[in-house]
Amino acid sequence: MSVLQRLWTSSSKDKQKSDKQLIPDVEDPADGQPYNPYTEILILQHHKDIVRLILPIDDFRCATAGDDSKVVIWDIQDGCSLHVLSGHDHPITCMIIHGEIILTASSDKTIRVWDIFNGQCLHILKEHCSSVKSLVSIPESTLFVSGGRDICLWNENGQLLKTLQRTDTEEDICIMISINHNRIVTAADKQLVVFSVTPVDDDEDKDVNSEMSLIKSLPPHREVIHSLIKVSKSCFASGSIDGMIVLWTAHNLLPAKYFNTITNYQGADKLYPYSIQCMFCLQEQYLFAAIGSGFGIFDVSASKDGLICRKISAHFSKILNIGMTRDGSYMLTSSEDGSIRLWGKPPSSDPEINEKLNNSNIPMEKFTRLSSEELKRLNGENCIEPELLGEFIAHSGAVQTFVDYDKEGIVSCGADGLVIVWKNSELQKVKRNRMVAGILSNHDGIV
Template identity: 40%
Template sequence: MSTIVKRLLRSNDDLAKGEMAKEADVPNIGEHQPRNPYTEIQVLQNHTDMVRLLHPVDSSRFVSAGDDGIAILWHTQTGRRLFTFSGHDRPITSLLLLTVQKTSFHDDDESSAALRDPILLTASSDKHICMWNVNTGQCLQTITELHSSVKCMVELRQGMWCSGGHDLSLWSQQGELLHRLDRGTAETDISLVLSIPNEKLAAVSDKTLMVFKVTSPMETGGLYQLEEYGHPHVQHREAIQSLVNVSDSVFATGSLDGTIVLWASAHSVHFTRKLSSSARSPQGVNHLYPWSIQCIVPVEERYLFAAIGAGFWLYDVVTGKCLAKKVAAHFSKIQHMVLLGGGSFLATCSADGTIRLWGSPGVTAARTEETAEEQKPRYSKQIDRFMGISPGKEDVKGKSKSVVQFQPALLGELLGHAGTVQMLLDCGGDGLASCGTDRLVILWKDGAVQSEHRNEFIREMLQLGAS
């Protein structure tokens, strides 16, 4: 894609003076991309408005949803539309796949069997949550006991789940309201919620992190309930946009102000350290945030990738050191990221309409069809593979990878969207899925793998014809 076209895809906000890194610093790549495996494309066009969400169901299916109020179940390998879930008249704002327990809506065997199928929850700004049987496409229930738009959902233990909006609500697997925590005159909604150890929840409202505890009937003498557990000291100047578990004992928050904060969660929730540089104030008359944290991707319970403005950083959570960074990876802000191929690539997508692949130019992609013998690890961890470091390898001065900062190389660029690319989904051996404001879902396929599949199909057909 030419630089002119990329500029046209950028939003007006991104074009403001000082918003992004200089265009001259953003690397370009030609048509010859030998490290880019995604040479085939399949465009899925069943949505009628912006597609903002992708969610995996299993190794062969995923769901897309967006502003048209519908969710679509796709077959990952073929791109075939399996079901369309139509139950909302406003944009879908959150998706959740429940880990199903062996209980039922009703006492009859048919309903019990149906409930053991995966259950997809779709939440919307229409103040409804729909519960769907993923295997049949049937709507099991529509929950209407909500006082506001639903911004987020999270699964808890024993089939329970929680939804956040103006209030925080606790639900049973059957969609029964167990408890609603009324936040009264709170000015901002709960936008993010995360399950953390010891029956606790971390929730975000604007720049405030809140902690809630799920109490059992033995503690309350009645039903499960939500209780406020505390408000850790505010560490962000601006609204928190990312909330993820890094490990069983640490989670992270990322904010518009450009800071990433690590919180201990094993016992009490408390601040541990900040990873990124000091908080930055908004710029220009429009109060833009060129260094905002859009996405955090944890890796192997020790590392995390952070999308900061139009670039990305890789941090070691234990040491707090920056292992790698690319300040100017795109022409506009990065919206989402995913680590692919066992660490072979970091895929980033942006408001500039592109998807880019980053890594070490000396590392080839891991092939999912390799035999057990061929799959012997050449790199001890995903991060080692991303940085091109062999097990035990150190630089010439004897310093480990946690000291020497790696410079990621641009290995490939995927062009197919005509607007902001909102989200990416790793489909394993079936490739990569993306969605965007152009109403499209795109499957990016490994050309070599697809060629092998076609050859195998032809061989099977020839064998059938000969028999």
């Protein structure tokens, strides 16, 4: 760990020490972290408040946003800020890419449309009457939907096509996803509601005349929904702070399975220790869920409870984000305790096994180092537990989220206002050697 990293970890370590009294048996990484390739850091500074969002643009650019009301577009190769998008008056709540534009929504009741290449503001949409908390694109169209107190349908030119008013007794929409057949699933408090976007027939420009209507309200969760994801074309999943995960069919909008059902879910002082904060799905089969300060993996195709992996205490505080590296080698978790942790299996002592798994194009095989047949035999009584391979410590507050950029590393953001790129040191060494070799081979270079 570098001196810079140690300076940045002081407050985070203090928090971890106090949290150890509350959550026992949280392991420490091995000395030297021999299996952690991300040992170089690049710190990007521009934000003045909590950074909550990271939006990948391409292989080398990302946009970050948060409570300082600004969006910064970065080149993550060298850490340069390319554009600063200013205009919102209050914190930015959500951000998506829609074709060649960036859409940002804010608690200032507006949506802004930005050019993805030069950062210019193209449109300001002011029709919402309260904070805008969620955005989602309609696939294969120029349409997008925004949600908050009401739900609105727009085209990319900023034209409002439809507004559906919601009652004063309903909570604001906080999460939305797009599923098959131009349907939108929304989450507001404990409730899931499905809407349909329908192009009007007999018109050349169907997007302009599209309609949006309510299809169905689904059976509610016991507690507030914090995560909603598309699993496959045939199903989606929702998770709530009581720990329950519900798998829904996309066709008839009925619950298909329930995972992680807990009876006494409130815990001491009603802190909801089993809260589902984040989920993602791998291979349309394996559902990864952040459960309180731990995580679980569920096989949604299994006939029983589907649990194949459980780590009860992975961090000292609740996990805020969970994800996988692009090649499937590692799983990452970020937490309120200020750390990012790297999970997986160390290489085998058998070179042939390592070569076989490294060449596998099945991410779950690479991550667990088990064959597909071995994975099928896993169940609640025969679970796997990934090993802690490394820990990233540089943020001085909660790590809100992260995005994997493959060979360019991991980009994270946090409550300390920092954006950090965690670089693979071996790959960076190769890049520097090539750069030096290029300079030396150039007759005009200075040696």
